[in-house]
Amino acid sequence: MKTVIAAVGRLRRSPLEEVFADYVRRLRWEVSLHEVDASRAPSPEARREQEADKLRRHLPPGGSVVVLDERGEDLASDALAQRIARWQEQARVPISWIIGGPDGVAPSLVGSADLVLSFGRATWPHLMVRVMLAEQLYRAATILDGHPYHRGS
Numbered sequence: 001m002k003t004v005i006a007a008v009g010r011l012r013r014s015p016l017e018e019v020f021a022d023y024v025r026r027l028r029w030e031v032s033l034h035e036v037d038a039s040r041a042p043s044p045e046a047r048r049e050q051e052a053d054k055l056r057r058h059l060p061p062g063g064s065v066v067v068l069d070e071r072g073e074d075l076a077s078d079a080l081a082q083r084i085a086r087w088q089e090q091a092r093v094p095i096s097w098i099i100g101g102p103d104g105v106a107p108s109l110v111g112s113a114d115l116v117l118s119f120g121r122a123t124w125p126h127l128m129v130r131v132m133l134a135e136q137l138y139r140a141a142t143i144l145d146g147h148p149y150h151r152g153s
Contacts, residue, residue, distance in 0.1 A: 001029045001084075002094035003137065006058040008051050008101030009126055010035050016127050023134035027141055031134075034058035044103040052106035055098055063087075063094040064114040067105050068129055072116030077150060081140035083115065097137075099129050 011017050024031045036058075039050035059065060064087045075083070087095055098105060098113070110116055119132050142149035 001088060002032070002060075003029050004032045004034065004058060004060060004063075004094055004096040005099065005130065005133065006034045006036070006055045006096060007099035007126065007130060008036055008038050008055070010037075011127055011130060014127060016131050019131045020134050023131070023138045027134070027138045029137065029141060031137070038101045045106075047101070047103050048106035049108070051101055051103075052109040055100075055109065059096045059098075060094050062092070063096055064092045065096045065098065065112065066115045066117050067098045067100075067110050067113040068119065068133065069100070069105055069110060069116050070118050070121055070123060072118035074118045074120060077136060077139050078143060080117070080136060081143035084140050085144055087114075097133055099126050099133070101126060 011020060024033075034055075036051065036054035039047040039054075041047045041050050084095065087093060092114070098109065100106075119129065119136075124132065139150050141147075
């Protein structure tokens, strides 16, 4: 399966880069990472909209779109894997995952998403969210393959 991660900011020269790369290497799905620069617009609203325009350019047509946002659904790993499986069955792939910048994601992009996903109510650094997303994608793939990596209930 093809998956796209479109993110604001650059994951360069960070210890998190190696962890992210490790999960992507272990994942049998094709993962494309597209990084866009954070906007320097004067207001948070303008920054979010400018970043949304840049992120949209990397979203393939016809697939599913997931926006990561602290106000989204807090799904268990099993539930996320089943959502991914359903999109695969419906041929709603590739799946694009959007990670916003420090000001969050524009409401226009959140409103058009197939899923708004939260990794809990805490605020996470967007570079850490990439690692968490890569791990959850790997976990979802192992759940769907029946691999023992996930020891869910």
